[in-house]
Amino acid sequence: xxxxxxxxxxxxxxxxxxAADPAPYAQAVERTYLREHGERTVEQTxxxxxxxxxxxxxxxHRCTGRQxxxxxxxxxxxxxxxxxLVPAGLPSDWLTDVTADRVPDSLLSTxxxxxxxxxxxxxxxxxxxxxxxxxxxxxxxxxRRRITLVPDHHICxxxxxxxxxxxxxxxxxxxxxxxxLTWISGPSATSDIELDRxxxxxxxxxxxxxxxxxxxxxxxxx
Amino acid sequence: xxxTFVGMPAFPKAAHDxxxxxxxxxxxxxxxxxxxxxxxxxxxxxxxxxxxREAGKQIxxxxxxxxxxxxxxxxxxxxxxGGTVHWAADADEANRIVTGLVKATGEKEVVKVKSMATQExxxxxxxxxxxxxxxxxxxxxxxxxxxxxxxxxILVPAIHRNRGEIRDIFRSEMMRWGRPAPDGxxxxxAELAEAARLHLRxxxxxxxxxxxxxxxxxxxxxxxxxxxxxxNGRMCLTLPETLISVVGIEKTVPTWRDMEVFLQTLPRSSxxxxxxxxxxMWTGTTDGDGPRAFHLVLLDNGRTDTLADAVGRQALRCIRxxxxxxxxxxxxxxxxxxxxxxxxxxxxxxxxxxxxGTGSDIDASLPYASTLCGACYEVCPxxxxxxxxxxxxxxxxxxxxxxxxAGTKVVLKPARGHAAERAAMRAARWALTHPGAxxxxxxxxxxxxxxxxxxxxxxxxxxxxxxxxxxxxxESFGAWWKRTDGGTRDGKGGxx
Numbered sequence: 001x002x003x004x005x006x007x008x009x010x011x012x013x014x015x016x017x018x019a020a021d022p023a024p025y026a027q028a029v030e031r032t033y034l035r036e037h038g039e040r041t042v043e044q045t046x047x048x049x050x051x052x053x054x055x056x057x058x059x060x061h062r063c064t065g066r067q068x069x070x071x072x073x074x075x076x077x078x079x080x081x082x083x084x085l086v087p088a089g090l091p092s093d094w095l096t097d098v099t100a101d102r103v104p105d106s107l108l109s110t111x112x113x114x115x116x117x118x119x120x121x122x123x124x125x126x127x128x129x130x131x132x133x134x135x136x137x138x139x140x141x142x143x144r145r146r147i148t149l150v151p152d153h154h155i156c157x158x159x160x161x162x163x164x165x166x167x168x169x170x171x172x173x174x175x176x177x178x179x180x181l182t183w184i185s186g187p188s189a190t191s192d193i194e195l196d197r198x199x200x201x202x203x204x205x206x207x208x209x210x211x212x213x214x215x216x217x218x219x220x221x222x
Numbered sequence: 223x224x225x226t227f228v229g230m231p232a233f234p235k236a237a238h239d240x241x242x243x244x245x246x247x248x249x250x251x252x253x254x255x256x257x258x259x260x261x262x263x264x265x266x267x268x269x270x271x272x273x274x275r276e277a278g279k280q281i282x283x284x285x286x287x288x289x290x291x292x293x294x295x296x297x298x299x300x301x302x303x304g305g306t307v308h309w310a311a312d313a314d315e316a317n318r319i320v321t322g323l324v325k326a327t328g329e330k331e332v333v334k335v336k337s338m339a340t341q342e343x344x345x346x347x348x349x350x351x352x353x354x355x356x357x358x359x360x361x362x363x364x365x366x367x368x369x370x371x372x373x374x375x376i377l378v379p380a381i382h383r384n385r386g387e388i389r390d391i392f393r394s395e396m397m398r399w400g401r402p403a404p405d406g407x408x409x410x411x412a413e414l415a416e417a418a419r420l421h422l423r424x425x426x427x428x429x430x431x432x433x434x435x436x437x438x439x440x441x442x443x444x445x446x447x448x449x450x451x452x453x454n455g456r457m458c459l460t461l462p463e464t465l466i467s468v469v470g471i472e473k474t475v476p477t478w479r480d481m482e483v484f485l486q487t488l489p490r491s492s493x494x495x496x497x498x499x500x501x502x503m504w505t506g507t508t509d510g511d512g513p514r515a516f517h518l519v520l521l522d523n524g525r526t527d528t529l530a531d532a533v534g535r536q537a538l539r540c541i542r543x544x545x546x547x548x549x550x551x552x553x554x555x556x557x558x559x560x561x562x563x564x565x566x567x568x569x570x571x572x573x574x575x576x577x578x579g580t581g582s583d584i585d586a587s588l589p590y591a592s593t594l595c596g597a598c599y600e601v602c603p604x605x606x607x608x609x610x611x612x613x614x615x616x617x618x619x620x621x622x623x624x625x626x627x628a629g630t631k632v633v634l635k636p637a638r639g640h641a642a643e644r645a646a647m648r649a650a651r652w653a654l655t656h657p658g659a660x661x662x663x664x665x666x667x668x669x670x671x672x673x674x675x676x677x678x679x680x681x682x683x684x685x686x687x688x689x690x691x692x693x694x695x696x697e698s699f700g701a702w703w704k705r706t707d708g709g710t711r712d713g714k715g716g717x718x
Contacts, residue, residue: 004297004309007471007522010629011290014530021287025476029280033273033483052496107510111427111461131497144511145460145502149453150427168497169482177443177478178303180460180508183485183501188453191493192362192378193385193411195253201361201415202422203453203500 036166037130045129046160050211052132056186057199058207065214068157072121073097075155075208081118085147089140090121094157105143114150120204122148125181127158127209128171133185134158134209135171145182154204156184160211230562232587237556246382246557253381257548260494261601267496268486278483279605282539285441285474286529292441292474293520299444303506305516310468312523312628317348319519320433320466324354327464329430335448335455336360337435338376338542339468339521341564342577345433356433357399357425359454361418368395374558374566376544377492382557385409396421422454432458432513436469437541438484439518442477445505446518449488449498459502465513470521472529472538484541487603491543524577530626533614537572539604544569546598546608552591561588568598572611579627580619586637589615620644642681664698671696 001009021028040048050060063071072094076084084100095102103109103117123141124134134156136142141157148154158164165171175181188203199205230236240246265271285292297307310316324332332349334340334356346356346367358367365380366373369391373379380388389409396403401421407413434455438447446467448455459465475481489498507516529535547553547567558566562584563574571592575585589612598608618625620643622634636644653660671694678686697705706712 002309003311003315003522006311006629007309007520007526008290008293010522010526011293011471011529013629014526014535014626015287015289017532018287021284025284028284029277029480030273031277033270033277033486037268037270056495056499115423115427128497133497138508138511145456146512149456149460168485169479172479172482172485177440177445177503178505180505180511181501181503182456183497183503185495185497185499187499188451189499190361190415190452192360192365192380193388193414194249195256195378195381196411198411198415200412201419201452201454202359202426202457 034167035169040129040166042161045166046164046211048166049127049129049132049158049160049164050209052129053134053186053209054132056132057189058132058186058209060209060211062160062211062213065212068210068212069094069097071210072155072157073099075210076100076119076121079119079153079206081153083117083119085114085117085120085143085151087122087141087143087147089143090123091141094121105147111146111150114146117151119153119155120147120151121155121157123157123159124163126171126174127164128166128168129164130167131185133168133171133183135175136182136184137175137179138181139179145180148182148184149203152200152204153206153208154184155208155210157210157212160213230584232583233556233560233562233591234587236560236562236584237552237591240557240560241555243557245384245387247555249382249384250554250557253378254548254554257494261491261545261548264490264494264496268490271487274483274487275603275605278487278541278603279539281475281480281483282541282604283536285476286472286535286538289471289474289529292476293471296439296441296444296474297520299441300506300516300518301444303444305444305506305518308517308519310519310521310523313343316343316468316519316521316523317345320345320468321348321352321354323464323466323517324349324431324433325352327431329354329464331355331357331425331429332431332433332466333357333359333425333429333458333462334363335432335434335450335458336363336379337433337468338564339435339470340433341373343468343521343523345468357422359422359426359458360450361415361452361454364418364422365391368392368399370395372559373564375547376542376565376567376569377547378544379558382559385411385414388414392417392421400424426454426457426461429458429462431464431466432462434458434465434467436467436473437488438481439469439474440476440478440481441474443505445478445503447481447501447503449485449501451493451499453500456500456502459504460512462513464515464517466517466519468519468521470523471525472540488541488543491541491545491601491603524579526629527579527626528573528576531576531614534572534576534611536606537569537576537611539606540569540573541604542569543603545601545603549597549601550592551595551597552593556591561591563588568592568608568612569606572606572608572615575615575619579625580615580634580637586619586639589613589619620647661698661700664701667694668696668698668701
């Protein structure tokens with residue numbers, strides 16, 4: 001007998017004392033919990049996102065679409081970034097003012113190549129206000145999972161309010177589980193030493209989130 | 223690596239030694255009191271916590287009740303998404319499968335995400351025996367691995383170590399495993415974390431094979447979920463060409479939507495955060511992003527035996543948050559090592575004796591490693607009634623009875639060392655069915671009360687070493703009731 005049949009047989013045997021469960025799954029679980037916590041206006045939800053991101057030591061900036069290219073260039077130069085990784089589908093007008101060398105993400109680039117990049121800029125799929133979380137789903141403006149992991153500095157652009165939801169349940173509704181998903185809440189951190197929180201172990205030690213109101217100067221909605 | 227728990231003394235002996243270790247107790251007290259306070263704050267932020275907890279419980283119960291169906295659904299979904307599913311009935315089989323998969327890649331080393339399942343089966347030792355080096359990449363696991371130590375907590379396995387001890391381990395051991403610790407390393411957590419970053423980065427960048435567990439597997443979509451903080455998980459899950467995940471069958475949830483419950487309850491219960499820094503979700507393989515090959519090893523290793531126990535099966539709801547450890551007065555004083563299992567604390571006291579059986583002294587002693595205060599049940603985000611299962615397992619240890627081992631019903635003999643308990647219970651049963659004898663005994667006890675010792679001799683000695691022996695009243699309640707007609711005739715001359 002294969003181990004598969006063995007295990008499934010043991011499961012059925014173990015459950016022999018229980019009657020079959022005819023109810024469809026939708027009725028099997030009481031979901032009386034909230035879809036979101038508290039009542040907020042759209043602007044308050046965005047403010048809560050900013051507050052919770054900052055609470056976990058992400059650095060939060062806000063600007064309008066018009067100011068976006070300039071702001072991104074300023075954030076990079078403030079860190080002295082000489083090279084910046086960019087996903088293939090990042091709207092080109094985001095980078096019009098950027099002077100750092102652009103390194104396009106490529107299938108051929110190795111982890112060592114990525115390790116040499118100073119910064120990475122991406123968009124996101126959705127951001128969760130109540131938890132201070134941004135979620136990447138590998139979309140064209142986000143690229144592969146590894147590019148937001150290996151460089152030490154990640155700038156993530158969140159379009160507000162369009163990409164912001166209040167809660168985890170609302171975020172899951174927007175996401176496609178078939179895509180690889182990365183939920184990011186603040187920079188890399190550990191509490192393994194005496195439960196003291198230390199930012200920055202293996203992932204990016206610096207996470208900057210740029211909340212952008214409205215469209216960039218030259219509209220390039222992806 | 224002395225990662226094995228074979229030959230561990232029973233809990234009372236191990237705990238007795240541990241409570242005399244002042245450093246250990248100080249490290250633990252600091253850590254558990256900190257996390258207890260933070261967790262309470264994080265939970266208080268959600269006004270619907272009780273409803274989330276109930277939903278989590280119901281989701282897990284429903285899954286367990288239909289586990290065969292959901293496992294088959296999970297298998298098809300993972301396979302359809304480009305993954306390969308393997309089934310492992312026990313630890314040996316799981317180790318054989320993983321070792322074989324790593325060998326097939328031609329690689330001699332793997333990077334690992336912290337995983338309880340791979341510790342449970344002793345995977346690192348099995349790989350080492352096959353000439354493959356496994357690098358633990360979670361900071362706490364690294365501390366444990368470098369220190370040739372054993373984990374003592376589900377979430378923070380090096381909780382028993384303070385910063386000074388960690389610095390000493392890094393200084394003396396890092397060079398044996400790769401990049402040495404930086405010169406002049408101090409004991410500040412930031413510097414220690416930086417040393418770990420440098421030490422492990424070279425391993426991440428060259429790794430071809432990653433090994434992980436998973437916090438959840440979604441049957442409907444075939445999605446696996448790993449929650450973590452440091453980014454070492456993301457490194458292991460996305461940089462290598464081959465990813466092998468070893469996951470207990472009970473980690474299944476039916477639908478994508480179910481994650482909305484656990485992504486709210488798990489981080490707040492475990493690290494007391496609104497959300498852990500990183501959560502990775504992957505479904506099979508994705509062209510051009512992440513590993514090209516994905517293997518899922520579904521692990522039984524005692525889980526179906528646990529499922530067969532009508533009272534004990536609720537332990538399989540566990541999402542390994544470790545909240546029960548942090549509130550447990552016994553854990554706080556004895557530490558994780560005393561439990562002699564990769565699952566310490568209250569959940570370990572009910573999970574380990576079910577997964578492994580109660581054949582060994584340590585497993586037979588674990589159901590007694592509790593004061594039954596109930597704090598563990600209060601904080602459990604999936605409402606596992608740990609005290610109920612503890613009492614159930616105590617009964618099994620003391621009395622024996624039918625259990626399922628390796629899928630087969632067997633009748634356990636009572637464990638050694640409980641003869642006095644059983645004799646007392648037999649005597650009590652006889653006495654309680656013979657009311658005349660009880661009355662005669664009570665009269666005799668009342669008349670001889672002046673001569674009763676305050677300490678018991680013989681087998682009762684241990685019991686009275688830490689407890690007062692109750693004094694016998696001058697008159698039994700029954701006698702008093704009869705004499706005064708329930709207190710109506712003569713209130714005086716009461717029970718003492």
